[in-house]
Amino acid sequence: MTSYENPNKAFTLIEMMIVVAIIGIVATMSMVTYKRNIANAQVSEAMTLLGAARSSIDDKVAQDGTFPTDAELDNLAVRQIGEFVSDITSDETSNTLYATFGPNTSSLISGKELHFKRDSSSGEWFCKITISTIADSVLPKVCD
Numbered sequence: 001m002t003s004y005e006n007p008n009k010a011f012t013l014i015e016m017m018i019v020v021a022i023i024g025i026v027a028t029m030s031m032v033t034y035k036r037n038i039a040n041a042q043v044s045e046a047m048t049l050l051g052a053a054r055s056s057i058d059d060k061v062a063q064d065g066t067f068p069t070d071a072e073l074d075n076l077a078v079r080q081i082g083e084f085v086s087d088i089t090s091d092e093t094s095n096t097l098y099a100t101f102g103p104n105t106s107s108l109i110s111g112k113e114l115h116f117k118r119d120s121s122s123g124e125w126f127c128k129i130t131i132s133t134i135a136d137s138v139l140p141k142v143c144d
Contacts, residue, residue, distance in 0.1 A: 039106035039138040042084040046099040046114045047140050049085055053078045053097055054116060054125055057090075067092045067118065095120055108138050 056076040060068055068076060073090040080088040086102030095118040101109045112134050116125050127143035 035106060035108065036137050039108040042101065042105050042109060043114065043134070043138055043140060045082045046085050046101065047142075049079055049082055049088055050097055050099050050114065050116050053080075053088055053090075054118075057097070057118065058123065061118075061123070067095045067120075106138075109134055114140075114143075 053073070053076075056078050057068060057073075060066070060072075060076060068090050069092045070090045073080065073088070078088065084101055084105045085099050087098075087100045089098045089100070090096075091098070097116045097118075099114045101112055101114075103110055114127070114134060116127055118125050127140065
């Protein structure tokens, strides 16, 4: 009698444990990718809010030649809070905008900041990231 004719033949415990281990590894890798994708989506909200703020600031700089203070940012009708962004602030001394992520965000970005600095001579905006801020895996392409 050959083995394929034996109706009592089944998977061994070792074979089943290997399958479970492989499923666990694949699930773990999927969760890491999923978390990174969630953080990327949340960072895109900050990019949208900062984009609108940058346009308003460019208009203000064109009109009176000065970068707005944090208080003046309120007067520019700039939306400063989103679902994932807890605040957008302005620092006129360094010509920088800061988007701070709130507590209801991914653990990869919660409480961290995305910075955009305006070059006063050229008017260009640069994504300014310090080591203590957002991980490279979730940074927008403009911050590369």
